[in-house]
Amino acid sequence: MGRPPCCEKVGVKKGPWTPEEDIMLVSCIQDHGPANWRSVPTNTGLLRCSKSCRLRWTNYLRPGIKRGNFTPQEEKMIIHLQALLGNRWAAIASYLPQRTDNDIKNYWNTHLKKKLHNNHHPQQQEEEEGGSPSDSPTAASSSHKHSKGQWERRLQTDIGLAKQALCHALSLHQNSSKPFDLHHTKQQQRQSSPTSGSTSNNSSGYASSADNIARLLRSWMKNPDPAHSDTTQNSKTNNHNNNFDSLFSFSSPSDAGSQSVESKPIPIQSNDTTPPLSLLEKWLFDDTSIITNTTTAADLINMAPIDAAVAASGLF
DNA sequence: AAAGTGGCCAACCGCGTTATT
DNA sequence: CAATAACGCGGTTGGCCACTT
Numbered sequence: 001m002g003r004p005p006c007c008e009k010v011g012v013k014k015g016p017w018t019p020e021e022d023i024m025l026v027s028c029i030q031d032h033g034p035a036n037w038r039s040v041p042t043n044t045g046l047l048r049c050s051k052s053c054r055l056r057w058t059n060y061l062r063p064g065i066k067r068g069n070f071t072p073q074e075e076k077m078i079i080h081l082q083a084l085l086g087n088r089w090a091a092i093a094s095y096l097p098q099r100t101d102n103d104i105k106n107y108w109n110t111h112l113k114k115k116l117h118n119n120h121h122p123q124q125q126e127e128e129e130g131g132s133p134s135d136s137p138t139a140a141s142s143s144h145k146h147s148k149g150q151w152e153r154r155l156q157t158d159i160g161l162a163k164q165a166l167c168h169a170l171s172l173h174q175n176s177s178k179p180f181d182l183h184h185t186k187q188q189q190r191q192s193s194p195t196s197g198s199t200s201n202n203s204s205g206y207a208s209s210a211d212n213i214a215r216l217l218r219s220w221m222k223n224p225d226p227a228h229s230d231t232t233q234n235s236k237t238n239n240h241n242n243n244f245d246s247l248f249s250f251s252s253p254s255d256a257g258s259q260s261v262e263s264k265p266i267p268i269q270s271n272d273t274t275p276p277l278s279l280l281e282k283w284l285f286d287d288t289s290i291i292t293n294t295t296t297a298a299d300l301i302n303m304a305p306i307d308a309a310v311a312a313s314g315l316f
Numbered sequence: 317a318a319a320g321t322g323g324c325c326a327a328c329c330g331c332g333t334t335a336t337t
Numbered sequence: 338c339a340a341t342a343a344c345g346c347g348g349t350t351g352g353c354c355a356c357t358t
Binding site: 014015016017050051055056059060102103106107109110111 | 323324325326327328
Binding site for chain 3: 016050089261
């Protein structure tokens with residue numbers, strides 16, 4: 001009955017990924033695409049469960065991921081969207097295609113919460129800390145929580161995501177066909193952040209996953225000793241600069257936007273096209289636009305995905 | 317210079333939903 | 338239709354690193 005197990009539970013490795021494992025995973029995904037995670041451990045020989053592989057890919061290795069410092073615009077978007085959607089990080093991440101939900105979640109927990117603490121009075125601070133995730137809205141959403149149930153809010157956003165997916169599907173007629181993946185859909189919506197490509201100067205040194213992998217490969221080729229191969233360490237300390245830039249067709253950081261897995265169906269963004277500000281973005285970037293009533297919030301929820309889709313359609 | 321402390325983030329865990337047999 | 342596992346998401350944690358004392 002049912003499906004066969006994805007992987008043996010015994011002998012599964014946990015903990016930080018090594019560059020070798022990253023390379024094996026990327027190589028596998030290049031060959032088979034980011035689908036059917038169940039088969040990934042088998043195909044790669046990795047002693048990781050499929051779940052771990054998927055997580056590693058979506059949060060770290062996937063092309064188009066921007067790492068490092070968040071821009072003020074991104075901050076504002078996160079703050080506004082969190083107020084609107086609650087801790088639905090995946091939904092929030094859909095508006096920041098270059099950021100992973102995990103990244104946004106971490107940034108919220110480590111930076112933005114504190115920032116808001118400093119700006120809010122004590123009552124709100126307590127609410128933010130004490131409330132459960134899904135019903136811990138900030139002032140904006142709490143103001144209309146009685147008139148608009150959480151389930152309804154969620155439904156509305158899910159409908160929005162469905163619309164985005166539809167938009168993506170329709171856009172495939174004009175694009176090369178790709179296996180559908182929500183993250184890819186997200187990427188294609190608005191792949192031209194004003195700051196994309198510029199974050200390579202940041203402290204983390206990660207502008208994109210192509211860059212990530214190139215760095216991993218460089219450091220690994222220089223020092224294949226597993227004892228030195230902890231990814232976390234490398235990601236923060238390695239700045240080697242030899243000529244091992246493009247194994248697996250990954251290009252150098254400078255052209256990461258045009259990049260990456262050449263032969264495989266991984267959507268690539270164009271870094272030099274900047275879509276016009278959507279209505280949503282205008283609202284998000286406008287500090288003075290606070291949701292004051294149910295109608296406004298509902299309108300925004302209804303408008304946003306369509307608006308985002310319209311903005312996204314300009315990219316295809 | 318060493319020890320202590322807190323911040324940050326990658327990865328894991330658990331749960332709800334979806335897909336497959 | 339039921340059982341089971343995969344998938345996806347949000348919450349939590351462990352460990353590294355930087356800063357402070």
